[in-house]
Amino acid sequence: MPRDVSTRWNSSFDMLRFAIEYRKAIDTITAERGMKLRNYELGAEEWKVAEQLCDVLKVCNSISFQMSY
Amino acid sequence: MKSISVTHLDQILSITCDNASNNDEMVRHLGGLINEFKGRESQTRCFAHILNLIAKSIIRQFDTPKAQANRGFDEATAALLELAGNIDIEEQETAESGDDRDDDEEEENIENWVDERDAMTEEELAVLDKSVQPVRLMLVKVRVFFETQFCALRPLTHAPATCFPSCAKPLLPSKTRRPFSFLAGMKFSKSLSLMLA
Numbered sequence: 001m002p003r004d005v006s007t008r009w010n011s012s013f014d015m016l017r018f019a020i021e022y023r024k025a026i027d028t029i030t031a032e033r034g035m036k037l038r039n040y041e042l043g044a045e046e047w048k049v050a051e052q053l054c055d056v057l058k059v060c061n062s063i064s065f066q067m068s069y
Numbered sequence: 070m071k072s073i074s075v076t077h078l079d080q081i082l083s084i085t086c087d088n089a090s091n092n093d094e095m096v097r098h099l100g101g102l103i104n105e106f107k108g109r110e111s112q113t114r115c116f117a118h119i120l121n122l123i124a125k126s127i128i129r130q131f132d133t134p135k136a137q138a139n140r141g142f143d144e145a146t147a148a149l150l151e152l153a154g155n156i157d158i159e160e161q162e163t164a165e166s167g168d169d170r171d172d173d174e175e176e177e178n179i180e181n182w183v184d185e186r187d188a189m190t191e192e193e194l195a196v197l198d199k200s201v202q203p204v205r206l207m208l209v210k211v212r213v214f215f216e217t218q219f220c221a222l223r224p225l226t227h228a229p230a231t232c233f234p235s236c237a238k239p240l241l242p243s244k245t246r247r248p249f250s251f252l253a254g255m256k257f258s259k260s261l262s263l264m265l266a
Binding site for chain 2: 001002003004009010012015016019026029030039040041042045046049050053056057060061063064067068
């Protein structure tokens, strides 16, 4: 699970991409009452925002990879 | 640098370095010192560094506002900060304990940082804050979720299935359970500036 690090924008992209990929798992876990993560449940609207931000960062990420190799 | 210049003074085609102003100054002076060197025309600005600045300015506007900022927070921001909880503290600890070599890099970037927010009026700022609120909220949620799950995973790395009680099958293939994945987007410009130093 890639975690976000404030000084690395690349890590935000990794985290978002991972979150979107495992959306079902995250939804299941946050919906579970026993996990005490109900506050962090993401709505459909929020997933949409996540996807949009991920798409924007994807551009930067892929260019950075193209330049680095 | 000196030793290179003495023998190959007229052979410098171009100098590639990042956007820090001390590099601009260096190129300008070189242009005056060496006849064959055209100065600014021969300066190549590091693309990776520019890209890094672009990406940072995109992501920065969605950062959770810092608690020590002296202006008051509205209700939504207060709720957001409460939700974020101690994650900022953890992040700071990570940054402090992390590798020190990144420090110069950060300072370099901050030096010619243009903050669009500085040029905005109070009303414009309020509108902007309101518009980025959903994104901030989403990021905080994902961040905290990952943080908690990471902490839960750490002692159980050899038994992934038990980490997700609600899922029958382990959802995470082992290769994706890397604790950290830092991508060195900056290594390009870093190595170049080291060569020039």
